Amino acid sequence: MSIQESWKIGVLFSTSGVTSIIEQSQLNGTLLAIDEINAAGGVRGRSIEPISYNPDSVVSCYGEMAERLIVDDKITALFGCYMSSSRKEVLPVVERRNALFFYPTLYEGFEYSPNVIYGGATPNQNSVPLANYLMGAFGKRIFFVGSDYIYPRESNRVMRNVLRQGGGEVIGERYYGFDVDEEGFAEVAREIVEMKPDAIFSTVVGQMCIDFYRAYHAAGGDGRICPIASLTTNEAEIAAIGPEAAVGHITAAPYFRNISSPANRKFLKAYNAKFGSVRDVTSCCEAAYSQMHLFATALEEVGEMDADRLHEALLGATFDAPQGQIKIDPDNNHTYLQSRIARVDEQGEFIIENKLRRAIKPDPYLVYPKIHDWNFRTQKVKQFPV
Numbered sequence: 001m002s003i004q005e006s007w008k009i010g011v012l013f014s015t016s017g018v019t020s021i022i023e024q025s026q027l028n029g030t031l032l033a034i035d036e037i038n039a040a041g042g043v044r045g046r047s048i049e050p051i052s053y054n055p056d057s058v059v060s061c062y063g064e065m066a067e068r069l070i071v072d073d074k075i076t077a078l079f080g081c082y083m084s085s086s087r088k089e090v091l092p093v094v095e096r097r098n099a100l101f102f103y104p105t106l107y108e109g110f111e112y113s114p115n116v117i118y119g120g121a122t123p124n125q126n127s128v129p130l131a132n133y134l135m136g137a138f139g140k141r142i143f144f145v146g147s148d149y150i151y152p153r154e155s156n157r158v159m160r161n162v163l164r165q166g167g168g169e170v171i172g173e174r175y176y177g178f179d180v181d182e183e184g185f186a187e188v189a190r191e192i193v194e195m196k197p198d199a200i201f202s203t204v205v206g207q208m209c210i211d212f213y214r215a216y217h218a219a220g221g222d223g224r225i226c227p228i229a230s231l232t233t234n235e236a237e238i239a240a241i242g243p244e245a246a247v248g249h250i251t252a253a254p255y256f257r258n259i260s261s262p263a264n265r266k267f268l269k270a271y272n273a274k275f276g277s278v279r280d281v282t283s284c285c286e287a288a289y290s291q292m293h294l295f296a297t298a299l300e301e302v303g304e305m306d307a308d309r310l311h312e313a314l315l316g317a318t319f320d321a322p323q324g325q326i327k328i329d330p331d332n333n334h335t336y337l338q339s340r341i342a343r344v345d346e347q348g349e350f351i352i353e354n355k356l357r358r359a360i361k362p363d364p365y366l367v368y369p370k371i372h373d374w375n376f377r378t379q380k381v382k383q384f385p386v
Contacts, residue, residue, distance in 0.1 A: 005045075005046045005047070006046055006047045006048065006049035007042075007043055007046055007047070007048045007049065007299065007305060008049050008050075008051055008073065008074070008075050008305075009048060009049070009050055009051070009075060009077045009078070009079060009295075010050075010051050010052075010053075010066070010069035010070070010073065010075040010077065010078040010079065010080070011027065011030060011050045011051065011052040011053070011078075011079050011080055012052075012053055012055055012062055012065055012066060012069070012078060012079070012080025012081060012086075012090070013026050013027035013030070013052070013054075013055075013079075013080050013081075013082070013288075014054055014055050014056055014057040014082075015027065015054050016054060016056050016057065017055075017056045017057020017058065018057045018178050018206040018207050018208070019057045019082045019083060019205065019206040020057060020206075021206060021207065021210075021236055021237065021240070021280075022082050022205075022206065022234070022236065022237075022282060022284050023057070023082045024280065025236055025280040025281065025282050025284060025285035025288075026080075026082065026104055026105075026284050026285055026287075026288040027052070027288070028271070028274075028275055028280070028285060029104075029271075029281075029284075029285035029286060029287075029288035029289035029292075030050070030079055030288045030289065030291075030292050031050065031274075032270060032271055032274055032275075032289055033288075033289045033290075033292035033293050033296075034048050034050060034292060035274065036270065036293075037292070037293070037296045043296050043299045043300050044299075044300060044303055048292075048296065051069060051073050051075060053065040053068070053069070055086065057206075059083070059085045059086050059089055060089060062080070062081060062086040062087075062089045062090050063089030063090055063092070063093050066078055066080075066089070066090045066093040066094065066099075066101075067093050067097075070093065070094070070097045070099050071097070075099070076098075076099045076100060076305045076306070076307050077099065077100045077101075077102070077295065077305060077307070077310065078090070078094065078099055078100070078101045078102065079101075079102045079104070079288065079291065079292065079295075080101075080102075080103075081103055081105065082105050082205075082284065083105075083149065083150075083151060083205070084107050084108060084149070084150040084151040084154070085149045085150050085151070087103055087105075087107070088150065091113060091115075091116065094113075094115045094116070095113060095114075095115050098115065098307050098308070099115060099307055100115060100116075100117065100307040100310055100311060101113075101115055101116045101117070102116075102117045102119060102291045102292075102295060103116055103117070103118050103119060103120065104119040104120055104284060104287035104288040104290075104291050105119075105120040105284050105287065106120035106121040106122075106126060106231055106232070106253070106283070106284075107120055107122070107151060108123065108150065108151050108154035108155045108157075108158065109122045109123045109124075109154075109158065109363075109364040109365065109366065110154065110364060110365055111364060112332055112333065112364065113333070114311065114333070115307070115311075116333060117291065117294075117311075117314055117328060117333055117335075118333055118334040118335060118362070118364070119287040119288070119290065119291040119335050120283075120284065120287050120335075120337075121231070121253065121254055121283075121337055121339075122334055122362045122363060122364045123155070123158045123159075123162075123364075123366055124360065124362070124363040124364075124366055125254065125337050125339055125360045125362060126231045126252040126253065126254075126339065127155065127158050127159050127162055127231065127252075128162055128366075129252055129339050129341060129354070129356070130159075130201075130229060130231065130250075130252035130341060131159060131162040131163050131166060131168070132166065133250075133252070133341050133354055134168075134198070134199045134201075134229055134250075135163070135166050135167070135168050138198045138199045138226075138227065139197075139198025139199065140163070140166070140167055140168035140169060140198060141168070141169060141171050141197045141198045141199075142159075142163060142168060142169070142170055142171065142197055142198065142199055142200070142201050143170070143171055143172040143173075143192050143195065143197040143199075143200045143201070144156050144159070144160075144170055144172065144173040144174070144200075144201050144203070145173075145174050145175075145176075145188060145192075145200060145201075145202050145203070145204055145212060146173075146174070146175050146176075146202070146203035146204055147175065147176060147177075147178065147203065147204050147205050147206075147208055148175040148176055148177050148178075151203065151205070152175065152203030152204070152205075153175070155203050155231065156170075156173065156201070156203060158366065159201055171195060171197055172191070172192070172195060172197070174188050176188075176204070176208065178206070178208060180208060180211070181211050182211040182212075182214050182215045182218070183215075184211070185208075185211055185212045185215035185216070186215050186218070186219065188215075189212075189215040189216045189218065189219035189221060190219045192216065192219070192221060192226075193216075193219050193220050193221050196226065197226060198226065199226060199227055199228075199229050199250075200216075200226065200227070200228045200229065201228075201229050201230070202228045202229065202230045202232075202233065203230070203231070203232065204230075204232075205232050209230075209232065209233055209237050209241075210237055210240045210241050212228075213228060213233070213237075213241045213245055213246060213249065214241060214242075214245050216228060216245075217244065217245035218245075222248065223246070223247055223248025223249040223250075223344065224247060224248035225248070227248050227249050227250050227343070228249045228250070229249070229250040229251070229252070230249070230250070230251050230252075231251070231252055231253065232251075233249065233251050234251060234253065234282035234283055234284070235256070235257050235279070235280070235281060235282055235350065236279065236280040236281075236282050238344055238348055238350070239279055239280075239348065242348065243344075243346060243347055243348030246344045246348055247344055247345065247346050247348070248343060248344060249343070249344050250341065250342070250343050250344075251341070251342055251350065252339070252340070252341045253283040253340060253342070254283055254286075254287075254323045254337040254338045254339065254340065255282075255283040255286040255287075255321075255322060255323035255338070255340070256283070256340060256342050256350045256352055257278060257281045257282075257350070258349060258350060258351075258352070259322065259323065259352070261322070261324070263320050263321065263322050263324075264322040264323070266322075267286070267289065267322040268281065268322075283323075286321065286322050286323060289321075289322070290319050290321040290322070290323075290326060293319050293321075294314060294317050294319050294328065295310070295314070297313075297317060297319070298310050298313035298314045298317060301313045311333075314328050315328060315329075315330035315333075316328060316329075316330045323337070323338045324338045324359065325359065326338075326359065327359070329361060329362050332362060332364060334362030334364055335362060336359040336360065336361055336362065337359055337360060337362070338355065338356070338359055338360075339355065339356045339360050340352050340354065340355040340356075341353055341354040341355070
């Protein structure tokens with residue numbers, strides 16, 4: 001297959017900067033899917049060719065590079081972004097240029113664009129189940145800590161409302177800029193240990209996440225007693241934090257690396273063969289991988305890089321993803337996803353403790369769900385030795 005015959009797509013994931021620890025894994029998932037598609041003959045006999053730029057985790061660069069991909073590189077399908085602030089930079093560009101944008105990251109909800117396919121969890125798929133779990137297993141006094149940008153503030157607004165439905169309360173709330181390190185988190189870590197909440201809800205992202213968990217541990221915080229619960233802390237960050245500081249902490253996500261299924265084993269085997277390790281495989285990586293496969297199926301059906309026709313073909317499309325079957329909801333461009341809650345064991349591995357029996361319909365505007373809507377298949381919460 002010659003380069004001239006290839007299907008060109010745009011890729012915007014940072015391989016440097018504060019969010020690169022996650023975006024590198026999303027890039028890897030994207031590239032692995034492209035390899036698989038091309039090895040199977042491509043799409044209608046033509047390979048997929050990624051044109052990739054590195055925004056360096058600088059928010060303004062995402063919009064600028066999206067414009068370059070569409071205008072200069074003549075690309076109509078883009079894959080990228082981790083932070084909501086970077087998505088917000090790309091959004092007006094793809095709408096103005098009528099390009100299709102695949103966003104493979106959980107987010108705060110309350111958005112819809114006909115030009116975006118949302119592949120990550122919405123609040124009803126992770127915030128609501130996590131709040132229910134925390135109040136049932138630990139208690140109703142929750143302390144919020146977040147990075148200072150759109151996603152944490154909006155996610156905390158949603159979580160606060162969900163907690164109130166269940167009789168919970170927020171006893172503290174702090175936000176920090178991306179320049180804060182472990183030492184910068186020391187004061188709030190000591191404050192949390194003194195206040196003794198039942199749990200902490202963290203929307204701290206990237207390298208800051210690693211520094212916050214370490215600061216909490218250094219201040220005497222113990223996840224086996226008062227866990228940090230998150231929607232964003234995943235395997236790559238837990239590995240960087242280390243088992244001693246990570247044990248007992250909790251994450252809600254559609255995917256965890258240790259899911260036992262043929263699709264996940266196949267995915268991990270291929271990932272390891274390409275990148276030499278599965279250490280950085282995360283739910284965001286899995287979402288990026290799955291979105292590329294969904295795109296290829298739609299492109300096979302349509303046979304052209306027309307954003308409107310591809311969008312129509314994607315609505316209702318399904319894929320047997322590593323997490324289980326997923327489906328793009330024709331009502332809102334978001335994705336039916338699994339819901340799981342896991343806790344870190346003494347070896348630094350996530351152990352899944354709760355999961356729903358079915359994929360959850362995305363409800364980005366939280367129109368329908370209430371705190372007690374979810375019928376969990378619940379395993380007993382593991383008692384961690386102190």
